[in-house]
Amino acid sequence: DSGVTQTPKHLITATGQRVTLRCSPRSGDLSVYWYQQSLDQGLQFLIQYYNGEERAKGNILERFSAQQFPDLHSELNLSSLELGDSALYFCASSVGAGQTPQETQYFGPGTRLLVL
Amino acid sequence: GIQVEQSPPDLILQEGANSTLRCNFSDSVNNLQWFHQNPWGQLINLFYIPSGTKQNGRLSATTVATERYSLLYISSSQTTDSGVYFCAVRAADGGSYIPTFGRGTSLIVHP
Numbered sequence: 196d197s198g199v200t201q202t203p204k205h206l207i208t209a210t211g212q213r214v215t216l217r218c219s220p221r222s223g224d225l226s227v228y229w230y231q232q233s234l235d236q237g238l239q240f241l242i243q244y245y246n247g248e249e250r251a252k253g254n255i256l257e258r259f260s261a262q263q264f265p266d267l268h269s270e271l272n273l274s275s276l277e278l279g280d281s282a283l284y285f286c287a288s289s290v291g292a293g294q295t296p297q298e299t300q301y302f303g304p305g306t307r308l309l310v311l
Numbered sequence: 312g313i314q315v316e317q318s319p320p321d322l323i324l325q326e327g328a329n330s331t332l333r334c335n336f337s338d339s340v341n342n343l344q345w346f347h348q349n350p351w352g353q354l355i356n357l358f359y360i361p362s363g364t365k366q367n368g369r370l371s372a373t374t375v376a377t378e379r380y381s382l383l384y385i386s387s388s389q390t391t392d393s394g395v396y397f398c399a400v401r402a403a404d405g406g407s408y409i410p411t412f413g414r415g416t417s418l419i420v421h422p
Contacts, residue, residue: 197356228409238397238412251409283352293408296341296361296401300410302354 199288199303207309213274216306218286220267226289227269233282244269245292276310283307313338313402317413324388324420332383332416334398342401343374345383349394388420
């Protein structure tokens with residue numbers, strides 16, 4: 196158990212809908228990272244928050260947004276869902292902002308999203 | 312950005328066999344991690360190893376930073392070792408500190 200929690204574990208929804216994925220980092224970690232893992236794309240970095248502020252942005256679609264709350268949990272919002280958004284969405288956390296070389300990321304169990 | 316290549320892409324073993332998984336990277340790194348994604352999808356940290364050698368039970372890893380590769384050794388494999396093994400690196404050039412993941416090696420261990 197990494198200490199990172201994600202809910203829900205599974206989500207089935209229809210095209211055009213909006214969903215919210217939730218992540219709580221390990222105790223003491225200030226950074227949260229979101230990744231998307233689909234069969235043909237591997238693990239793709241979406242976005243990072245550090246202590247409530249957006250820190251780095253990857254290949255995140257405009258239909259997706261995220262935020263980190265004062266208690267450090269984070270939510271990833273996916274809207275106008277398409278079939279191609281079906282994937283495993285991971286959250287990871289780390290102690291700092293990520294700039295220290297030896298900083299490691301710990302991953303949550305993921306949320307499996309299926310868009311029908 | 313930095314390129315990460317893992318080999319082989321797929322590996323099928325009989326229980327008890329040994330294996331070596333390789334991760335090549337295109338630039339100097341200051342952070343390298345190995346992960347195991349089990350059949351239920353969970354990503355588990357195995358090693359943080361930007362250089363040198365580490366061992367944890369039947370698993371060990373070696374990174375030769377000057378030659379830009381890392382190896383993960385699995386000895387006396389068990390069915391529970393099945394899954395996908397990823398390496399993730401961070402370039403040392405001070406640019407992006409977001410890890411870049413390889414495409415992984417998919418391992419199946421048969422009883």
